[in-house]
Amino acid sequence: MVAAAGSSGLKGKAGRPSHRNVARLKRLAGQIGVGIAFLALWQLVYMSGVVKPLISRSPGQVFWFFVQIATDGTLLPALYSTVEATVVAFVLASFVGVVIGIGLGLFPKVEELLDPYISAFNAMPRTAFAPVFILLFGVSQAAKIALAFSVVVFILMVNARAGIRTVDRDIRLMVTVMNISKRDMFMKILLPSAVPSIFAGLRLGIIYSLLGVVTSEILASRVGLGQLIAGYAGTFQLEGVYAVCIVLAVIASLLNAGMALLERYLLGARAL
Amino acid sequence: MAPSISPAAGTDGVAARISDVVMEFQTTSGPVRGLDDVSLELREGEFLVLVGRSGSGKTTALNVLAGLHTATIGEVSVLAQPPVAARPQLGYMFARDALLPWRTALKNVEFGLEVRGFAKSERRALARDYLGLVGLKRFADNYPSQLSQGQRQRVALARTWAPSPKILLMDEPFSALDAQTRESLHEEFVRMWAADKKSVVFVTHDLNEAITLADRILVFKDGKIAKEFSIPFARPRDLVDITADRTARDIYHEIRQLLYQH
Numbered sequence: 001m002v003a004a005a006g007s008s009g010l011k012g013k014a015g016r017p018s019h020r021n022v023a024r025l026k027r028l029a030g031q032i033g034v035g036i037a038f039l040a041l042w043q044l045v046y047m048s049g050v051v052k053p054l055i056s057r058s059p060g061q062v063f064w065f066f067v068q069i070a071t072d073g074t075l076l077p078a079l080y081s082t083v084e085a086t087v088v089a090f091v092l093a094s095f096v097g098v099v100i101g102i103g104l105g106l107f108p109k110v111e112e113l114l115d116p117y118i119s120a121f122n123a124m125p126r127t128a129f130a131p132v133f134i135l136l137f138g139v140s141q142a143a144k145i146a147l148a149f150s151v152v153v154f155i156l157m158v159n160a161r162a163g164i165r166t167v168d169r170d171i172r173l174m175v176t177v178m179n180i181s182k183r184d185m186f187m188k189i190l191l192p193s194a195v196p197s198i199f200a201g202l203r204l205g206i207i208y209s210l211l212g213v214v215t216s217e218i219l220a221s222r223v224g225l226g227q228l229i230a231g232y233a234g235t236f237q238l239e240g241v242y243a244v245c246i247v248l249a250v251i252a253s254l255l256n257a258g259m260a261l262l263e264r265y266l267l268g269a270r271a272l
Numbered sequence: 273m274a275p276s277i278s279p280a281a282g283t284d285g286v287a288a289r290i291s292d293v294v295m296e297f298q299t300t301s302g303p304v305r306g307l308d309d310v311s312l313e314l315r316e317g318e319f320l321v322l323v324g325r326s327g328s329g330k331t332t333a334l335n336v337l338a339g340l341h342t343a344t345i346g347e348v349s350v351l352a353q354p355p356v357a358a359r360p361q362l363g364y365m366f367a368r369d370a371l372l373p374w375r376t377a378l379k380n381v382e383f384g385l386e387v388r389g390f391a392k393s394e395r396r397a398l399a400r401d402y403l404g405l406v407g408l409k410r411f412a413d414n415y416p417s418q419l420s421q422g423q424r425q426r427v428a429l430a431r432t433w434a435p436s437p438k439i440l441l442m443d444e445p446f447s448a449l450d451a452q453t454r455e456s457l458h459e460e461f462v463r464m465w466a467a468d469k470k471s472v473v474f475v476t477h478d479l480n481e482a483i484t485l486a487d488r489i490l491v492f493k494d495g496k497i498a499k500e501f502s503i504p505f506a507r508p509r510d511l512v513d514i515t516a517d518r519t520a521r522d523i524y525h526e527i528r529q530l531l532y533q534h
Contacts, residue, residue: 168370170366170368170369170370171370171372173340173366173370174364174366174370175387176340177338177339177340177359177362177364177441178359178364178384178387178388179356179359179360179387180387181387184386184387188372188383188386188387189372192372192374195374267374
């Protein structure tokens with residue numbers, strides 16, 4: 001992942017590639033070192049016995065549990081279901097959120113009217129809606145997607161709106177004196193100006209989509225990583241809870257890195 | 273200076289005219305007069321420089337010509353039209369380069385042409401020419417973040433120039449640059465200007481810059497034009513010669529005195 005990110009960089013402008021690779025390897029080695037240190041600390045805490053035996057598990061126990069669910073056909077269907085719901089919710093919410101956000105950014109009068117309600121709705125704990133979605137859609141993918149959607153759509157709405165609003169004052173002045181048309185203003189100034197802010201929203205949105213899906217799964221679901229967590233917690237198999245949590249952390253990191261790659265690919269060398 | 277010429281501007285060698293303009297701004301402590309009964313003419317092909325301290329009205333006068341402010345009282349005409357209608361013939365430039373960070377240098381120069389509806393092949397060729405003219409041919413594919421401040425302002429200069437505006441309105445365009453960069457940009461700017469003698473209104477607080485560049489200087493003070501100076505030196509001008517010249521020194525000191533007396 002890290003190596004792939006480098007190859008799509010600027011045309012060899014920032015120093016010689018070999019130097020950058022050495023720096024990157026050093027950083028990677030450091031990051032792996034921190035990971036090993038964390039595992040060692042975990043093992044020490046486990047052996048010291050300061051944490052209640054009820055919830056305390058060693059890295060080894062968690063690892064072997066992971067191997068077991070990965071090989072006995074438990075993990076993959078759950079993983080697939082969770083990732084599928086996450087991606088579907090993310091794509092739908094991003095599209096809807098960006099469109100609404102841009103609309104609000106373009107029409108401040110409309111936004112003025114709606115803003116108190118949008119803020120109020122966004123402040124409500126979305127977990128509270130999970131039972132409603134489950135009643136509405138049944139214990140299904142759709143219920144998970146609905147909850148994640150209700151979280152992510154606001155993130156993209158807010159970021160797209162902010163992006164449209166924060167056009168540089170100097171650029172605004174320059175294009176005013178050019179008598180720029182409304183269409184050019186939108187396509188050539190407002191939209192490109194909003195791209196960094198929208199991307200920040202997308203990176204946040206994909207993670208929140210995952211969180212929304214898992215929350216819904218924990219509350220009620222047939223299959224999914226959240227459902228596994230709820231099941232293992234209910235039977236005091238904490239090694240299972242930890243194993244799935246680590247799987248989730250890895251998925252989140254991969255999604256984040258994927259978004260970063262996409263951003264770099266799409267934005268290229270433009271300043272952010 | 274006296275607006276005694278016939279009002280049919282545009283046909284009489286006048287590129288732009290401000291007649292008896294009062295410009296009031298509303299502030300929390302009541303209205304403030306940015307311009308207080310100002311009249312001025314920009315002749316065709318003239319390099320007119322407006323100097324003054326900050327708040328003296330020089331930038332306000334420029335912005336009235338750009339149609340960014342509407343005069344409270346008085347008439348403004350640019351190329352015998354209202355300023356907003358004349359904008360396609362205007363080039364406007366200020367201290368910040370206002371380049372679009374998501375476009376390369378070349379695409380930034382193209383931008384002004386694009387907005388004015390030039391065909392793609394034509395604007396690409398024009399943009400290349402003007403980028404070459406400001407010495408940045410090699411940097412065509414660089415993004416603004418990969419350029420120095422002087423280079424960025426050069427790109428802005430090329431962008432302003434490429435659509436061949438009839439009038440240039442420049443608000444301290446070189447004030448954010450270091451002295452050496454500023455001098456080299458002056459040279460390029462004057463060379464480009466000499467080639468097709470556009471009408472220029474140039475706002476600055478730098479008196480040396482004003483005397484080096486101007487055909488005529490208007491000194492602004494408290495929203496009024498305090499005095500007018502004609503700058504007699506032949507072109508091309510040499511900065512070092514001019515700084516040493518006795519007449520230039522006299523003009524410099526007279527303007528300085530005007531600006532600092534109360």
